[in-house]
Amino acid sequence: MKTGLILLAPLLGLLWTAPALFLSTAPAWAVNPDEMLADPLLEKRAREISKVLRCLVCQNQSIDDSDADLAKDLRIIVRQRLTAGDSDTAVIDYVVARYGDFVLLKPPFKGATLVLWLGPAVIAGLGLWAMVVFLRRHSGQGGGPGDRQGGGTQAATGARAASRPRPAPLTEDEKKRLAKLLKEDGR
Amino acid sequence: MSKRAIYLAPLSVFLLMAVYFAIGLTKDPKILPSALIDKPVPEFSLPPIDNGTPQGYGKGFSSADLKAGGISVVNVFASWCLPCRTEHPFVTKLAKMKVAKVYGLNFKDAPKYSLKWLKELGDPYDAIGADPKGRVGIDWGVYGIPETFIVDGAGKIRFKYVGPMNGDILENQILPVIEKLKR
Numbered sequence: 001m002k003t004g005l006i007l008l009a010p011l012l013g014l015l016w017t018a019p020a021l022f023l024s025t026a027p028a029w030a031v032n033p034d035e036m037l038a039d040p041l042l043e044k045r046a047r048e049i050s051k052v053l054r055c056l057v058c059q060n061q062s063i064d065d066s067d068a069d070l071a072k073d074l075r076i077i078v079r080q081r082l083t084a085g086d087s088d089t090a091v092i093d094y095v096v097a098r099y100g101d102f103v104l105l106k107p108p109f110k111g112a113t114l115v116l117w118l119g120p121a122v123i124a125g126l127g128l129w130a131m132v133v134f135l136r137r138h139s140g141q142g143g144g145p146g147d148r149q150g151g152g153t154q155a156a157t158g159a160r161a162a163s164r165p166r167p168a169p170l171t172e173d174e175k176k177r178l179a180k181l182l183k184e185d186g187r
Numbered sequence: 188m189s190k191r192a193i194y195l196a197p198l199s200v201f202l203l204m205a206v207y208f209a210i211g212l213t214k215d216p217k218i219l220p221s222a223l224i225d226k227p228v229p230e231f232s233l234p235p236i237d238n239g240t241p242q243g244y245g246k247g248f249s250s251a252d253l254k255a256g257g258i259s260v261v262n263v264f265a266s267w268c269l270p271c272r273t274e275h276p277f278v279t280k281l282a283k284m285k286v287a288k289v290y291g292l293n294f295k296d297a298p299k300y301s302l303k304w305l306k307e308l309g310d311p312y313d314a315i316g317a318d319p320k321g322r323v324g325i326d327w328g329v330y331g332i333p334e335t336f337i338v339d340g341a342g343k344i345r346f347k348y349v350g351p352m353n354g355d356i357l358e359n360q361i362l363p364v365i366e367k368l369k370r
Binding site: 056057059069070073074077096097098099100101102 | 216217219220221222223229295320321322325326327328330331
């Protein structure tokens with residue numbers, strides 16, 4: 001038991017230093033202990049709010065993640081507003097009023113962002129519609145149940161086969177020649 | 188629908204996206220639209236820079252000054268901000284034209300260094316307010332200085348420029364806005 005612990009010690013040591021190794025390249029832990037609120041409930045709310053607010057200096061980090069000066073100031077403001085009794089939405093509105101919607105990492109759903117939110121669904125819908133129209137048209141032209149490629153269930157392959165002219169059946173001469181070739185091959 | 192139209196569809200989609208990206212990708216994502224355009228200036232009152240004397244340096248200014256009528260330019264600067272240094276001659280040029288009152292918002296700066304900076308480069312401002320904690324700056328939506336705001340006589344923010352002003356920006360962006368507001 002004791003030897004096991006001794007063996008584990010260097011491993012634990014490594015685990016302990018590993019974050020420090022990362023820290024040399026990644027930004028430091030953003031929320032500093034001195035910024036935290038004494039009330040754990042308020043602090044938890046502050047953390048949640050900080051996660052949805054963009055750091056405008058680094059742009060793709062939230063103020064919760066960022067070590068930038070402005071992010072720190074905003075974190076403190078968020079905590080001051082919460083301590084003053086603001087609701088979560090009131091705090092977020094306070095920041096949005098100064099920095100605009102861009103400060104929200106998740107863009108709000110409203111008139112100006114309709115294309116952003118609905119665009120992908122509209123494009124996917126158009127694609128689906130085009131696919132249905134294409135497949136219906138081609139499977140209707142002869143890719144029916146009797147189709148050699150697999151019939152109506154495999155509409156895609158059926159459609160592809162149907163779009164090519166069907167080859168004519170072999171003539172008697174051709175059949176004889178084929179038999180001869182196969183026989184030669186077998187020898 | 189003719190067959191030819193279908194063949195042209197991918198090409199037209201491509202062209203549409205090409206135009207979209209050609210415009211979208213040349214925009215600088217670092218420059219954000221201000222949420223405060225056409226809104227009244229935030230309520231604030233900034234003291235002068237502390238130079239050890241009771242009256243301080245630079246007079247200080249408040250939202251009341253910006254609402255007193257007449258166009259004002261609010262330039263956010265700091266001694267630690269290198270682009271502010273390259274911008275300084277153009278702020279000076281603008282102030283000398285006397286087309287608008289030019290206020291300096293000294294953002295998160297140590298008085299010692301801002302006073303030294305102003306002594307070295309000259310003080311073009313009609314008044315300077317010190318904002319050592321940056322709280323007033325945040326109320327103005329400041330995120331990367333230098334930033335320059337143009338405020339109309341009624342105290343509404345009408346224009347914002349983010350980044351160092353240069354001759355071109357002064358001539359083609361700042362002055363035209365001031366001219367327009369004068370009329």
